[in-house]
Amino acid sequence: xxxxxxxxxxxxxxxxxxxxxxxxxxxxxxxxxxxxxxxxxxxxxxxxxxxxxxxxxxxxxxxxxxxxxxxxxxxxxxxxxxxxxxxxxxxxxxxxxxxxxxxxxxxxxxxxxxxxxxxxxxxxxxxxxxxxxxxxxxxxxxxxxxxxxxxxxxxxxxx
Numbered sequence: 001x002x003x004x005x006x007x008x009x010x011x012x013x014x015x016x017x018x019x020x021x022x023x024x025x026x027x028x029x030x031x032x033x034x035x036x037x038x039x040x041x042x043x044x045x046x047x048x049x050x051x052x053x054x055x056x057x058x059x060x061x062x063x064x065x066x067x068x069x070x071x072x073x074x075x076x077x078x079x080x081x082x083x084x085x086x087x088x089x090x091x092x093x094x095x096x097x098x099x100x101x102x103x104x105x106x107x108x109x110x111x112x113x114x115x116x117x118x119x120x121x122x123x124x125x126x127x128x129x130x131x132x133x134x135x136x137x138x139x140x141x142x143x144x145x146x147x148x149x150x151x152x153x154x155x156x157x158x159x
Contacts, residue, residue: 011107014065014077019054021074022067026054029090033126041149063087066108068100078104083112086123089132105136124152 014022026049037045047053057063057079064083068076068091076091078101086108091100109119125133130140130153138155145152 008069008071010069011066011103012069014058014067016055016058018067018074019051019058022054022058022065022077023049023051025074025077025092026088026090028092032093033128036126036151038146038149041146041151044148045150064108064111066104066111068104070095076100076104078108080108080112080120083115083117084120084122086120086133089123089129101132102136119157121157123155125155126152130155 027046030045030049034042058065062082064080065088066078067074075095077088078086079088081087086105089101089104091104112119123133123138125138127144133155134140136157138157140153141156142154145154
């Protein structure tokens with residue numbers, strides 16, 4: 001008889017002690033979207049992924065940050081700013097296409113609605129994430145732009 005491996009997957013609010021793992025997830029996932037950054041943009045991105053800015057965002061009441069755990073390891077995260085805008089959505093490459101981003105999105109959306117808001121309706125998407133957001137119901141609202149060394153596509157969801 002073969003041994004069955006059952007992994008425990010959970011989503012919970014980010015805690016300051018998660019900052020190290022969150023940093024690793026962002027850097028690992030962000031590396032695959034490097035084509036959207038020039039040197040200045042990448043330097044800025046790296047600065048925002050340091051431990052203190054991550055802890056500050058977790059503790060800032062304007063952000064809702066959720067982590068997706070595989071056992072005790074964070075493999076994805078979503079951060080919503082002011083319950084309106086997706087600020088971050090990262091899943092490590094080896095866990096993509098397994099529904100993790102969708103689970104994070106659905107959980108964050110439900111929390112925003114539970115807190116008296118509509119679902120988040122805006123995102124500045126990386127090139128590689130446009131199809132992911134389209135699968136959530138977002139649509140492209142303008143041409144690709146570059147700001148502070150970072151290229152993105154503005155997307156919105158009609159509510």
